[in-house]
Amino acid sequence: MAVTTDFLVIGSGIAGLTFALDIADHGEVVVVTKRSSEESNTRWAQGGIAAVISPEDTFDAHIKDTLVAGAGLCHEVVVDICVREGPDRIRELMDRGARFDREKDGSIALAREGGHSARRVLHVADATGFEVERALLERCRAHPNIRILEHHMAIDLIVMSRFGGPDVCVGAYVLNMATRSDGEDDAKSHLVETYLARATILASGGAGKVYLYTSNPDVATGDGIAMAYRAGAEIANMEFYQFHPTCLYHPQAKSFLITEALRGEGAILRLPDGTPFMANHDPRKELAPRDIVARAIDFEMKRTGSEFVLLDITHRPASFVCDHFPTIYAECLRFGIDITSQPIPVVPAAHYLCGGISTDLHGRSTIPGLWAVGECACTGLHGANRLASNSLLEGLVFGHRAAVRLASTMGELCKSPFPEVPEWQIGDAVPSDEEVVVTHNWDELRRTMWNYVGIVRSNARLRRAARRIALLQDEIREYYWRHLVTRDLLELRNIATVAELIVGCAAARHESRGLHATIDYPQTNDRFAADIVVKRGVVPHLRGR
Numbered sequence: 001m002a003v004t005t006d007f008l009v010i011g012s013g014i015a016g017l018t019f020a021l022d023i024a025d026h027g028e029v030v031v032v033t034k035r036s037s038e039e040s041n042t043r044w045a046q047g048g049i050a051a052v053i054s055p056e057d058t059f060d061a062h063i064k065d066t067l068v069a070g071a072g073l074c075h076e077v078v079v080d081i082c083v084r085e086g087p088d089r090i091r092e093l094m095d096r097g098a099r100f101d102r103e104k105d106g107s108i109a110l111a112r113e114g115g116h117s118a119r120r121v122l123h124v125a126d127a128t129g130f131e132v133e134r135a136l137l138e139r140c141r142a143h144p145n146i147r148i149l150e151h152h153m154a155i156d157l158i159v160m161s162r163f164g165g166p167d168v169c170v171g172a173y174v175l176n177m178a179t180r181s182d183g184e185d186d187a188k189s190h191l192v193e194t195y196l197a198r199a200t201i202l203a204s205g206g207a208g209k210v211y212l213y214t215s216n217p218d219v220a221t222g223d224g225i226a227m228a229y230r231a232g233a234e235i236a237n238m239e240f241y242q243f244h245p246t247c248l249y250h251p252q253a254k255s256f257l258i259t260e261a262l263r264g265e266g267a268i269l270r271l272p273d274g275t276p277f278m279a280n281h282d283p284r285k286e287l288a289p290r291d292i293v294a295r296a297i298d299f300e301m302k303r304t305g306s307e308f309v310l311l312d313i314t315h316r317p318a319s320f321v322c323d324h325f326p327t328i329y330a331e332c333l334r335f336g337i338d339i340t341s342q343p344i345p346v347v348p349a350a351h352y353l354c355g356g357i358s359t360d361l362h363g364r365s366t367i368p369g370l371w372a373v374g375e376c377a378c379t380g381l382h383g384a385n386r387l388a389s390n391s392l393l394e395g396l397v398f399g400h401r402a403a404v405r406l407a408s409t410m411g412e413l414c415k416s417p418f419p420e421v422p423e424w425q426i427g428d429a430v431p432s433d434e435e436v437v438v439t440h441n442w443d444e445l446r447r448t449m450w451n452y453v454g455i456v457r458s459n460a461r462l463r464r465a466a467r468r469i470a471l472l473q474d475e476i477r478e479y480y481w482r483h484l485v486t487r488d489l490l491e492l493r494n495i496a497t498v499a500e501l502i503v504g505c506a507a508a509r510h511e512s513r514g515l516h517a518t519i520d521y522p523q524t525n526d527r528f529a530a531d532i533v534v535k536r537g538v539v540p541h542l543r544g545r
Contacts, residue, residue, distance in 0.1 A: 015374025016203030045129030070383025384514020
């Protein structure tokens with residue numbers, strides 16, 4: 001029997017939880033999250049949230065910095081909205097319990113990161129996301145209208161056109177992994193449940209696990225984007241994947257990000273022999289936008305044959321480093337690196353997806369009833385390259401805007417009864433005795449993306465990637481229909497779809513712009529100053545402004 005709710009939120013990061021809190025006084029909210037509720041990209045955000053808080057800063061300056069970083073593809077109306085609404089959303093976040101660092105005089109401490117012309121990044125040492133997630137989750141758990149379902153993973157969206165009805169999303173099929181008892185077989189003990197909602201909100205985060213090296217946690221498998229694509233929603237700008245320039249390079253370290261704020265506080269990038277190199281690539285040196293810094297590191301690693309470069313902040317006082325970056329100091333020390341006296345070995349890693357599900361100014365997708373907020377959405381804020389610390393800002397602003405718009409239409413939404421939809425059908429599917437197929441394809445897919453669709457691309461590399469991904473897709477589809485679903489299988493299915501979308505959009509952009517750099521088209525081409533859009537059954541193509 002179907003579970004009904006007013007709002008079904010898929011994801012428990014800053015965007016989804018902000019939406020849930022802002023809408024909860026108007027209806028029942030179910031938040032579905034596939035692992036623990038704390039586990040999201042938000043939790044691991046180190047740097048902070050960019051907003052115009054200082055009287056010495058201006059909206060115009062933040063807007064300009066965002067547009068410059070976005071390399072001509074930002075939607076200016078969206079940039080204006082996010083920048084101007086940001087301070088109010090920050091104040092609400094503080095009212096909800098988020099405690100940002102402050103100066104000795106009590107004013108909010110502001111950091112500066114690459115691409116910013118002023119100090120405007122609110123932070124909590126180097127663990128901002130952890131504090132934001134804590135505050136929002138505490139409020140959500142205390143609200144009587146919000147129900148958080150941990151260890152529940154959405155499989156596919158329920159769109160009525162699939163059953164001969166109108167093209168409207170009415171909910172999702174959800175794999176319940178919370179019912180498992182110790183000793184039970186995973187596949188047999190997991191239930192697929194039907195959730196119907198008056199509005200379905202995808203807030204599922206990014207897709208960094210599509211690449212071999214990423215700063216993202218294991219949950220970042222592009223689930224929302226893949227589901228929206230399968231449902232027929234428009235997807236945009238998937239070629240723009242931001243590689244964070246600096247992740248810890250150590251054989252035992254996994255996905256540990258070294259925040260850009262280190263460079264904002266004067267850290268210097270050096271070759272393994274100690275030579276600084278950023279002045280050879282950009283006059284802003286270490287404070288250049290992330291795409292430039294990541295390409296510079298990639299170039300120097302390839303030129304010298306090095307497996308890493310060094311990030312050096314040893315010239316700052318040890319007390320300053322420990323006070324400002326306690327998490328990084330402790331984590332590096334765990335691997336034998338004292339960052340107060342030793343430079344940090346770093347490499348670039350997949351970090352943030354600037355594309356995603358196309359939305360309007362309120363988070364609505366191209367499918368009625370389906371909304372998208374946060375990293376899984378493509379609002380147009382980031383253009384071809386995200387300005388540092390604008391991502392949490394976007395989650396706050398659009399989580400709120402979606403809630404405000406839906407709250408204003410509650411009367412209309414509640415007029416229609418929930419539809420009748422078929423329950424999940426397992427057909428002839430059986431439990432798998434070949435999990436090695438999943439792990440092998442997972443590894444091959446991510447290596448293919450890293451080797452051929454990374455920081456610098458070419459037509460030949462993209463063609464190789466497309467051929468291999470098509471073969472993997474065939475194998476995954478066959479496996480999917482033969483076996484009962486598991487989280488690992490669903491995540492593999494989703495990252496394969498995301499990989500296909502990234503390659504398709506990258507192949508359609510015949511220029512180098514922002515995060516998309518190709519040796520076959522090294523120059524920016526004004527003809528491509530537009531979004532690349534794709535939907536199921538339609539090849540990626542330019543959409544003019």
